[in-house]
Amino acid sequence: MANEQEMVTINVDGQEIKVPKGVMLVEATKVVNVEIPVFCYHPKLDPVGMCRMCLVEIGNPGKNKDGTPMVDEEGRAVIQWMPKLMTACTTPVSEGLHCRTANERVADAWRGTLEFLLTSHPLDCPVCDKGGECPLQDLTFAFGPDMSRFYKRNKYQFEKPIPLGDLIWLDRERCIYCARCVRFQEQIAGDPVLKFADRNRGQEIVTYSDPPFDSYFSGNTTDICPVGALTTEDFRFKARVWELKNVPSICNHCSVGCNTVLGTRTDDVKRVMPRQNEWVNEMWLCDKGRFGHHFLRAGDRLTTPLIRENNTFRPASWEEALRVVADRLAETMASYGSASIGGIAGDRAANEDLYLFARFIREVVGSNNIDFRLQWPTNSGIEEALPMVGLTSGSNLGELGKNALILTIGANLEEEQPVTYLRLRKAVLQGAQLLVAQSRETKEMKDATQALLLQPGSEPYLAAALLKAVLAGGQTDMSKIGGAPEVTAAIEALSADDLAAQSGQEATRIQALATSILAAEQLIIMVGREALA
Template sequence: MPTFTINGISATVPDGTTILAAAIRIGVEIPHYCYHPKLSIAGNCRMCLVEVEKFPKLQIACNTVVTEGMVVRTDTEKIRKAVTGVLELMLIHHPVDCPICDQAGECGLQNYYMKYGLHKSRYDLEDKVRKKKVQDIGGMIVLDAERCILCSRCIRFLREVSKTCEMEFFQRGDHSEISIFPGRKLDNYYTGNLADICPVGALTNKDFRFKCRVWFLSSFDSVCTGCANGCNVLADFKGDILYRLKPRRNDAVNQTWMCDFGRLEYRKANEARLLVPVLRENGKAAAAAWEGVLSTTALRLRDIADNEGPDAVAVIASPRSSNEELFLAKKLAAEVLKTENIGFTSRTPGDRTSDDFLIKGDKNPNSTGAQLLGITEEGFGRVVKAISDRKIRALLVFGSELSDFPDSQVEALLSNVPFVAQVGTNEGVVSRVANAVLPSASFAERGGTFTNFTGRVQRFSQGFPPRGKAMNEIEILAGLANRMGADWKFDGEASVFRALAASSAPFAGMSYESLGSEGQVVAEGRK
């Protein structure tokens, strides 16, 4: 492992580390466009120029490997002049349309110009080379070739990650541009990453385009709820509305990528939300206060369990619930209602696309967590059979869907149960027939942990308070349990996780705080 010096800072790095990668690790800024940690090195933007002692000329940091005793400088006047010159060449034909560019506020060209440029153009406006603008090239992407700085990140991504090779350089000289191959469109499930890695506004995301200026957005760390892979994401929001999800680096899960399906998961936090508690009597639904809905639900569950026996009560858990919520749902069933009728299903309506990269056929974030906590799909099958046989008199349903059953089948099934209570985030067939609807917070409005398909337990954060009158699911479960005679005193997801880890073998030895930003895998042999 070589030791070198950069701007007077001594550091030791692994063999084969480039100057740029080492600088990023240490926290020394070197401007760059074409370099990306998960793509091959191209070295064509020439922005990352540095001085290396005993080298006769400036070197590109992205393709120069650190050696023992190397001395590097990144902040000399010679370097600044060189970088300014490179920027000027990039800006010669660049359109000055920053006010209408969707990349404004997170544009590498803007940022570096303000730091290294600030020069007047020496090129007449009428001599600028014009290229095609606003091209729908398929997938989630709009191409503006005039804004492109030819960094080749998009081309390398399509070659090396999606392996679909839809884009390439065309023309030559100052007429060079990126484009899609004639007669083709972007044809893969990862097109949104092109907008993420584009350092300028050449490739923008159709879904986010012109929705909101980025300086109005705030962000929080989360986990994608689109499938069992559990990709780490950064969620951007304004007020109580989510605007987009972008991948957050976790080399053990999703590297720096995410699929196009997962990018649209934010919509579930915005659309068709259950926002007020509801009680339905004699077929008529009406908004109600939380106290009334919690008390009515607890009273009916307790009354049926006591008078008709615990086998007359059932719980259907949701693989979209957190580990903490699933733990409490099982605790409610086993310790409060004294019933063994609990299960979950990973089957959901809609597409079950999967691949050998990030997309899993299980479209739930926490099926593995449910299984590790002893909630099974076989249990769901037994509950459904008991409902069909009219043996269930009270049913507590978590989530907005009931397997991949058609709505008519769900309505017919639930009509066999005298009392149905739903805890969920979104409107659906269950909320349309439930006697009590208890609206819960979305993934953006609560914190907790999910366990992905490999057994990695990962934290997701609360971005903003629950919308409307929705309530955190932990509070709902505690409210029901305590109204049925329990004495639960959990103070948020961290305290629930402590209880979970103390009583569930797969999570033994874990703590909420120690999970960190990358999560921890459950003990081998306990999955």
């Protein structure tokens, strides 16, 4: 990422602006509300300049043979313009750069690019699910030709559509070969399962994985596709986008809390889309969060209370069901006291519902026996430590870089917190170290700086060995953690060689990991379910 403190002055259509050095020109022009049209460019993907939609005139201050700046008679810098149009998405800005977008030469290039893209693109906007939120449609209205010079009979025909996987459909006639989907799967998701096949007008997107399009993040390709080539199985022909009422929400399928938008129509959720939040999920969503909402209308979902009688359930009204629950609670409290009653809340309930449930158990029933952990062990001490040493509200995984070290123990992030996996992968690409300790192969090991394959159940021994080595370094402040003296004394009493042997690792390797941990300016430790089992 460019150094935001190092600013340069550039000129866009006669307006001088200051922007961070190194940002792409296509982003810099937005400062003066100049939107350069793009298809292949995406702010989260590496620029490739494939579609040629963002062609503009670019010039730089000229220099004499001796390296001195070229100036005119009035002492102004002489701008040497490139003989051909340049792609704004692959041009990083530098001091004195000049850009022209508002002239006939650039307009003709944009119009020509759109005309070529439309030569084999079907005119099926009225039945295309992308209609109403389609960049190709919008840019054609804004910059495209008013008619085509290509005959309909010359259009290249594909069978349409075809399933790219269980969740995604591909209309090959609509594809404009921007490669956003291919690049997302390679660069962001770490699942290089899509490729281009064939050449020229017969080129198409294909999947090489078995099962097809094998990725937990396939739905994101439909979001970033600039046309209607990729659509989701569950939203195809279900509604037009302008008919939807979009409601901001939060995904409740895991603890990441991805920001979402629920597209509703006639009191039914038609689709779930990611809502951009750079601190949580950026602009991504896993397939569980995107497609997991269909239980709302599942045929076997309970829609009325059931009361057990004679080993069978019978439907009942809410009034009757609540009366039965109240009577049972009253009987139990009268016979055994309030402490005999406990409440277990679902971890996917809304915060407001959980608050009311907790108040009911504590204040109405009079019991403090309340929990929500159905799959996690209790009394591990992690809950008590998190408020003192855990990530704070000011933590942003997306900003982790060269000075950060991330240690995961017994975690399978893509399964437990899929979008967190994407953010850790991004951190590694930005220079962070990722240390993975697992008893089996996981996807994170492909991105790890170091990977330790442990004996099943040996995670606690590795954690103790690392803690002992870190404490021996003399740089660790344990005062924030309750019972620190007892923990320190217990760890020091253990044998480093025994701990290494029980974890299945060499003592020298554990020491090397501890050295890396001590050297890190930013340290994040993630403990997974398998380490606590």
